[in-house]
Amino acid sequence: MKSSALILLATCLPLAAQVYNPTGATPQQQPANNSSSGDTTIVRQPKEKAASPIGNEIPFLDPNQESITFGGMTFPLLESRLGSQYQSYLAAEPNLSDEATGYRQAIEDILAATSPQRSAPMSQKLREGFRLLPLAASYPGDAKICDSLGNAIYTAMLSKMNSRQLKDMMEDMEKEKSRLIRNADITAEGNKLQQAQPTSSKKGGKQNNSKSVITSRELRNYDKRILELEAMQKANRVKGEAAIISAKVQYQGLLTQLFLQRRFEHVVMGCRFYNLIFGDGDNKLRIKKGSDVDKFFSEGMGTVATVAGLDSAANEAIRKSDSLVEAFNNHISHKELHNGSRRLMEAFAIGEFMASVQTVPAEQRRIILEYVQDSFSLVKAMDVHDYSQAQIIVQSLKEQSSDFDSTAVDGAIAAYTRVANSHVRAAKMALLQQDMAKFETELKNATEVWPTNPKLNELDELLDRGASQLDTAGTLVNDFDRLLADKNYREIFNRRYEFVPAVKDDIQRRDAIEQIITNIMVIEQGLKRAESYSQKGLDYEAWESLRQLRDKPEFSKDAELGRAIEQLASNTAELARALTRAQELEEGRFGKPQVGSAMSWYLEAQRIYPGSQYAKDGINRLLDIMLPESSK
Amino acid sequence: MARRSRSKKKNSNQAPMLIIGIAVVVALVAAGFFMSKSSSKEFSTLQEIPIVDYRDNANSLSGNQYRLEGKVISKQRWTADRGQVVAVQVDQSNGDSGALSVVIPPELGEINIERGLQYSMHIEIVSTGIARAVAVKAK
Numbered sequence: 001m002k003s004s005a006l007i008l009l010a011t012c013l014p015l016a017a018q019v020y021n022p023t024g025a026t027p028q029q030q031p032a033n034n035s036s037s038g039d040t041t042i043v044r045q046p047k048e049k050a051a052s053p054i055g056n057e058i059p060f061l062d063p064n065q066e067s068i069t070f071g072g073m074t075f076p077l078l079e080s081r082l083g084s085q086y087q088s089y090l091a092a093e094p095n096l097s098d099e100a101t102g103y104r105q106a107i108e109d110i111l112a113a114t115s116p117q118r119s120a121p122m123s124q125k126l127r128e129g130f131r132l133l134p135l136a137a138s139y140p141g142d143a144k145i146c147d148s149l150g151n152a153i154y155t156a157m158l159s160k161m162n163s164r165q166l167k168d169m170m171e172d173m174e175k176e177k178s179r180l181i182r183n184a185d186i187t188a189e190g191n192k193l194q195q196a197q198p199t200s201s202k203k204g205g206k207q208n209n210s211k212s213v214i215t216s217r218e219l220r221n222y223d224k225r226i227l228e229l230e231a232m233q234k235a236n237r238v239k240g241e242a243a244i245i246s247a248k249v250q251y252q253g254l255l256t257q258l259f260l261q262r263r264f265e266h267v268v269m270g271c272r273f274y275n276l277i278f279g280d281g282d283n284k285l286r287i288k289k290g291s292d293v294d295k296f297f298s299e300g301m302g303t304v305a306t307v308a309g310l311d312s313a314a315n316e317a318i319r320k321s322d323s324l325v326e327a328f329n330n331h332i333s334h335k336e337l338h339n340g341s342r343r344l345m346e347a348f349a350i351g352e353f354m355a356s357v358q359t360v361p362a363e364q365r366r367i368i369l370e371y372v373q374d375s376f377s378l379v380k381a382m383d384v385h386d387y388s389q390a391q392i393i394v395q396s397l398k399e400q401s402s403d404f405d406s407t408a409v410d411g412a413i414a415a416y417t418r419v420a421n422s423h424v425r426a427a428k429m430a431l432l433q434q435d436m437a438k439f440e441t442e443l444k445n446a447t448e449v450w451p452t453n454p455k456l457n458e459l460d461e462l463l464d465r466g467a468s469q470l471d472t473a474g475t476l477v478n479d480f481d482r483l484l485a486d487k488n489y490r491e492i493f494n495r496r497y498e499f500v501p502a503v504k505d506d507i508q509r510r511d512a513i514e515q516i517i518t519n520i521m522v523i524e525q526g527l528k529r530a531e532s533y534s535q536k537g538l539d540y541e542a543w544e545s546l547r548q549l550r551d552k553p554e555f556s557k558d559a560e561l562g563r564a565i566e567q568l569a570s571n572t573a574e575l576a577r578a579l580t581r582a583q584e585l586e587e588g589r590f591g592k593p594q595v596g597s598a599m600s601w602y603l604e605a606q607r608i609y610p611g612s613q614y615a616k617d618g619i620n621r622l623l624d625i626m627l628p629e630s631s632k
Numbered sequence: 633m634a635r636r637s638r639s640k641k642k643n644s645n646q647a648p649m650l651i652i653g654i655a656v657v658v659a660l661v662a663a664g665f666f667m668s669k670s671s672s673k674e675f676s677t678l679q680e681i682p683i684v685d686y687r688d689n690a691n692s693l694s695g696n697q698y699r700l701e702g703k704v705i706s707k708q709r710w711t712a713d714r715g716q717v718v719a720v721q722v723d724q725s726n727g728d729s730g731a732l733s734v735v736i737p738p739e740l741g742e743i744n745i746e747r748g749l750q751y752s753m754h755i756e757i758v759s760t761g762i763a764r765a766v767a768v769k770a771k
Contacts (some may be wrong), residue, residue, distance in 0.1 A: 214702060
């Protein structure tokens with residue numbers, strides 16, 4: 001059987017759903033190389049290859065063609081009829097029941113009973129084979145095909161019986177015709193004798209003339225009857241031949257139908273029954289010119305379609321599906337799921353109803369089913385540009401199958417993800433530069449290339465943060481204004497990192513916060529300086545330095561400053577009291593100003609802390625009263 | 633015979649001189665003592681300034697005159713024609729102490745007032761509690 005014949009046969013069949021093939025071979029380019037066995041490939045002529053931006057690694061989906069092209073190969077979508085059947089087959093349990101076993105045994109028995117190698121009378125073979133057909137038809141998986149075959153056989157037998165009867169009739173007719181001919185001959189002889197004898201009287205002459213007339217009419221009747229019989233013989237002959245041919249055509253029609261349905265075992269049975277029924281050596285298949293089966297024989301095999309040829313093709317298909325299943329088993333044993341799934345798919349496409357295909361164990365089917373489903377998922381993921389999911393699936397396929405070649409798909413994923421990420425980066429830069437037009441363009445490009453890119457979430461977060469910052473900015477400005485009104489400069493200083501960005505565009509607020517920060521820094525330095533004095537035991541000096549800071553209006557409410565002064569109070573109480581008293585008397589807080597008393601207290605303060613600037617300043621002020629520098 | 637030493641002759645002439653010298657010194661000391669006594673006594677008619685009261689409410693002492701005895705701790709201001717102001721530390725016998733500033737008018741300018749020396753002053757409390765010297769005696 002030529003390999004090309006099976007290829008053509010396969011193209012006549014509904015195309016099976018093919019698993020993902022990353023090898024890149026195209027059906028029309030390398031059909032023979034796709035199969036490890038070398039001569040059987042299930043292909044469909046691709047209608048059109050779509051252009052790929054990078055190469056054949058990128059899948060292109062054409063819904064109109066209901067196919068997907070990947071790596072130069074075209075795969076039908078799951079919507080194709082056989083694709084769904086194949087997946088159903090993978091998901092189904094193997095037919096290992098007693099019923100199924102009994103059915104397969106019945107088929108074997110029928111084939112054995114009708115085998116040409118069996119030495120038994122043809123009628124006996126026919127009878128024994130025919131008897132087993134109802135048994136096989138009782139199995140649901142047979143779909144009553146054996147019953148159909150049985151009916152066809154019965155019809156053919158009936159037509160043969162009629163033909164035999166016609167033949168008997170024809171023989172009878174022939175006998176009758178022979179008798180009539182004989183009689184006609186005898187009559188014709190008698191007539192001649194009478195015409196040859198002379199007549200003596202007129203009466204005798206008249207009697208002789210009437211006898212010869214009667215004899216002539218009799219001969220004509222004989223001739224007429226003979227002609228009638230011959231016409232009937234011809235008509236019956238034609239009728240008989242036509243009946244036989246009609247029976248053959250009907251029977252052959254069933255055989256070809258079974259062949260197209262891939263019921264090859266039934267085809268073999270039917271061919272054997274055909275030979276037993278008709279047995280005249282006429283094997284020519286009377287099929288429509290130009291039909292698929294006609295092409296199968298004429299173009300694929302280069303010969304005339306015959307029943308024997310059909311039988312041979314069916315046997316070849318059975319053998320092929322068995323060998324494909326065997327190849328599948330070998331691949332599975334080596335964890336070569338990719339090639340294994342292809343072999344099984346080919347076996348299913350050819351011999352779906354063959355025992356070898358139907359008895360593939362459930363565990364192996366499940367493995368292939370998962371692999372096939374993942375492969376289709378990969379194709380879909382690549383189609384919708386979900387490269388994250390595609391990466392996950394590719395990894396899973398690599399773990400499942402040792403012969404899964406991910407080179408092409410890995411390259412495609414890497415290329416597209418790189419392009420997408422570059423668009424995301426550009427969008428981020430545009431957002432930071434507040435170039436919204438460019439941002440939107442880059443965002444759109446990034447989304448088109450890889451819609452599920454995780455880095456797009458970063459852009460969303462940036463946008464959300466920006467939006468929240470706008471809300472936060474308003475709140476911060478309000479807080480700043482409130483603290484400024486309260487003269488709570490320390491709080492403003494503590495939150496300067498929040499306030500500075502919020503008020504940077506407002507000149508007045510910005511100047512205020514700059515001034516506050518500067519002043520607080522002065523306080524901080526003063527606090528550090530005071531701490532340094534205190535650590536050296538110079539508490540009076542520390543205290544006075546802090547008091548000088550607090551005397552400034554902008555520092556008067558600083559909590560830290562007040563706290564530091566309080567901490568020194570215990571060690572500087574005497575000085576503080578003297579200065580406080582001196583100031584009170586100088587300012588006249590409790591009555592008139594008392595220069596003399598104030599001066600006494602300033603002198604006391606100076607006695608306590610000779611370096612007191614407050615005392616010195618107070619003394620100088622009072623001296624200006626007591627004895628001005630210049631006369632005024 | 634050995635000659636008599638001249639020291640014996642000299643010594644007999646100097647003894648009365650010595651006695652006289654000692655007497656003069658004692659007299660001077662006594663005079664000085666009495667003089668000092670007589671000066672404090674001079675301002676003694678004045679009440680010693682209540683330094684605590686002065687420090688707390690000098691205005692209440694305005695118009696009064698007091699005796700001030702203390703040590704000049706600093707010369708706070710000096711002018712050529714309008715006098716000077718000195719700070720005086722007062723430590724009184726009752727345990728009160730304090731400092732005050734005293735305006736020395738120009739008419740008392742011939743008196744040398746040195747920092748660190750003790751002085752007795754006749755002061756007057758003028759307006760706003762300022763102490764103004766009327767007389768100053770060094771101790």
